[in-house]
Amino acid sequence: MKWNSNLYDNKHSFVAEYGKAMIDFVNTQKGQKILDVGCGTGILTNELAKNGAAVIGTDSSKDMIDAAKSNYPHLIFQVQDATNLPYKNEFDTVFSNAVFHWIQNQEKLLHSIHNSLGNNGMLICEFGAKNNISQIQTAFEEAAGQKRYIYCSPFFFPSKEEYKLLLEQAGFEVKHIIEYDRPTPLADGEKGLYNWICQFFAGDLLNFSNEEKEEILLETERLCRNSIWKSGQWIADYRRIQVIAVRKVKKE
Numbered sequence: 001m002k003w004n005s006n007l008y009d010n011k012h013s014f015v016a017e018y019g020k021a022m023i024d025f026v027n028t029q030k031g032q033k034i035l036d037v038g039c040g041t042g043i044l045t046n047e048l049a050k051n052g053a054a055v056i057g058t059d060s061s062k063d064m065i066d067a068a069k070s071n072y073p074h075l076i077f078q079v080q081d082a083t084n085l086p087y088k089n090e091f092d093t094v095f096s097n098a099v100f101h102w103i104q105n106q107e108k109l110l111h112s113i114h115n116s117l118g119n120n121g122m123l124i125c126e127f128g129a130k131n132n133i134s135q136i137q138t139a140f141e142e143a144a145g146q147k148r149y150i151y152c153s154p155f156f157f158p159s160k161e162e163y164k165l166l167l168e169q170a171g172f173e174v175k176h177i178i179e180y181d182r183p184t185p186l187a188d189g190e191k192g193l194y195n196w197i198c199q200f201f202a203g204d205l206l207n208f209s210n211e212e213k214e215e216i217l218l219e220t221e222r223l224c225r226n227s228i229w230k231s232g233q234w235i236a237d238y239r240r241i242q243v244i245a246v247r248k249v250k251k252e
């Protein structure tokens with residue numbers, strides 16, 4: 001999917017705002033080495049670096065990395081695919097906010113993170129859980145279906161039981177894993193859902209003319225209105241999974 005860093009910073013920086021709570025779990029003191037996986041425009045990379053830790057932000061989108069470099073020129077950012085990181089036993093912590101659900105090959109992702117961490121290094125992350133944005137996805141699927149488009153969700157939204165198993169199989173000991181509802185108000189009043197879909201369903205919307213795209217967006221809004229339009233605001237039906245896990249040496 002193509003990421004639009006301007007739209008992200010202008011309308012969707014709430015994603016990073018929510019991610020700030022996860023930073024409390026991270027040791028950010030001087031001497032610590034931290035990798036921020038899927039750093040986007042660098043907002044949380046900058047937070048992670050504030051106490052003196054050495055932080056590298058990585059993201060597969062060049063547009064996001066260019067924006068991060070321009071926002072925080074004193075920090076290190078690199079274009080890297082999270083499933084194919086080049087590091088070996090290098091980090092005390094791998095941190096990631098709102099990224100893992102974009103990645104289908106979770107075995108490869110966790111293997112890549114396991115390799116990047118030193119022994120007893122921590123993986124601290126949050127992303128979409130089972131049934132995340134189910135109202136929005138169902139409405140979008142129906143609206144796009146009216147144009148004979150078969151919507152196929154690109155997202156991986158696991159339950160905590162499923163994800164605990166994947167982590168253990170990848171050589172992690174799970175210290176904390178929870179799933180929770182996080183109803184999320186979207187910025188911009190009436191336009192909030194429209195903007196949100198333009199950002200997060202950009203890959204699907206590329207398949208339509210401007211006119212069709214507009215019709216799909218309006219129809220998705222109409223279908224969602226009864227469930228997630230509340231007191232003059234769109235409240236997205238987010239569900240999150242939070243993970244703290246420790247890298248163990250894998251038994252061959």
Ligand SMILES: C[S@@+](CC[C@H](N)C(=O)[O-])C[C@H]1O[C@@H](n2cnc3c(N)ncnc32)[C@H](O)[C@@H]1O
Nearest residue numbers: 016038039040059060061081082097098099102
């Ligand atoms: C919703 S943004 C979150 C950005 C940032 N972590 C934050 O909290 O603001 C998701 C990010 O994941 C990145 N991403 C998606 N798939 C990726 C992959 N395979 N490897 C690295 N980054 C990826 C996207 O480019 C995007 O910047």
